[in-house]
Amino acid sequence: MLRVSQLFIYPVKSLGGIALNNALVTDRGLRYDRRWMLVDDNNRFLSQRELPQMALFKPALHKQGISVTYTPDQSSFLIPFQPQTTTLDTFTVWDDSITGQYVSPAADEWFTQKLGVNCRLAYMPDDTQRQTDLKYAQPGMITSFADAYPFLLIGQASLDDLSNRVGHAIPANRFRPNIVFTGGESFAEDELAHFSINNIHFYGVKLCVRCPVPGIDQDTAERQKEPLKTLAGFRRRLNKVYFGQNLTHVGQGTIAVGDEMEILKVKEAAVFE
Incomplete structure (x- = not known):
């Protein structure tokens, strides 16, 4: 069994x-699984393949959103469940072009500072339907x-x-x-x-x-x-x-x-x- x-x-x-x-x-x-991602200046996804230090960001579920802790300095940032902007854009995951929504300038600034790479945080809204x-x-x-x-x-x-x-x-x-x-x-x-x-x-x-x-x-x-x-x-x-x-x-x-x-x-x- x-x-x-x-x-x-x-x-x-x-x-x-x-x-x-x-x-x-x-x-x-699964609910909340990979509904957010960090993207570079070309709106392409970032991953541990190129940036292994991404492993050092540890998330946790809270009532207000996803809290992410950067383990080297134990600083944290709360990602709200709903983005704080209404700005949509097209983002790339491998060969797929996907409509997403920017979360907030504060999120972009925090992740850029901690990761050491210029990046922005994107969210996949419910009305985006990415075909497998x-x-x-x-x-x-x-x-x-x-x-x-x-x-x-x-x-x-x-x-x-x-x-x-x-x-x-x-x-x-x-x-x-x-x-x-x-x-x-x-x-x-x-x-x-x-x-x-x-x-x-x-x-x-x-x-x-x-x-x-x-x-x-x-x-x-x-x-x-x-x-x-x-x-x-x-x-x-x-x-x-x-x-x-x-x-x-x-x-x-x-x-x-x-x-x-x-x-x-x-x-x-x-x-x-």
């Missing part, structure tokens, strides 16, 4: 995550400012397997999942084509290609060889390394740690070089 063991959201794209005991599944993923890649999703399946999909799923058994190979514990935050589950064999997530949690249906559409971010310690922002070096030894295909599975979904409601995952359809296991 598979059960949800951890839930995470990442309110500001590529900053730290928040662990939750329960989470609301919305039309575009139609090669892997049906029309009307939307996502947030996430790289491409509304959910990332990994199994605890897979994390344990990888940790054993590396020789020390690899925390889930290296892979930035939304859902972690217990039960099943290592890399069971690869084979999950369709499952449900509380009558919300999830579809495993694409194994996740890993970028350099899993090599960044999320507490120190230090770049490290592991776990990517080890992963490349047994999870490589066509010069890409895979860990976890991207999900689309149908339905809305609440999921919680401890919920059972009902497997409805499986697919063939992936073959690696």
Whole structure:
């Protein structure tokens, strides 16, 4: 039996995550997940790929908004749930052009000062409908400012397997999942084509290609060889390394740690070089 063991959201794209005991599944993923992002002067998203120090910004949920603490000096900034401007613009995430809204000049100033890079904070309003890649999703399946999909799923058994190979514990935050589950064999997530949690249906559409971010310690922002070096030894295909599975979904409601995952359809296991 598979059960949800951890839930995470990442309110500001590529900053730290928040662990939750329960989470609301919305039309575009978990509530608040990647609804904000920092962009450069060309309105392109910023990420830990180029700026590993983004890991040092830790968010927390408050009644008034998302509080972000910059750990080196413990200063913080409150991002209100609703932007303080009405200014819309077009922002870029990979090949997608997305309509978003600037949050406030104060947010831009604070993040620019702490990050050391000129940037602005953008928000995705509810009426922005970003279609998920139609090669892997049906029309009307939307996502947030996430790289491409509304959910990332990994199994605890897979994390344990990888940790054993590396020789020390690899925390889930290296892979930035939304859902972690217990039960099943290592890399069971690869084979999950369709499952449900509380009558919300999830579809495993694409194994996740890993970028350099899993090599960044999320507490120190230090770049490290592991776990990517080890992963490349047994999870490589066509010069890409895979860990976890991207999900689309149908339905809305609440999921919680401890919920059972009902497997409805499986697919063939992936073959690696």
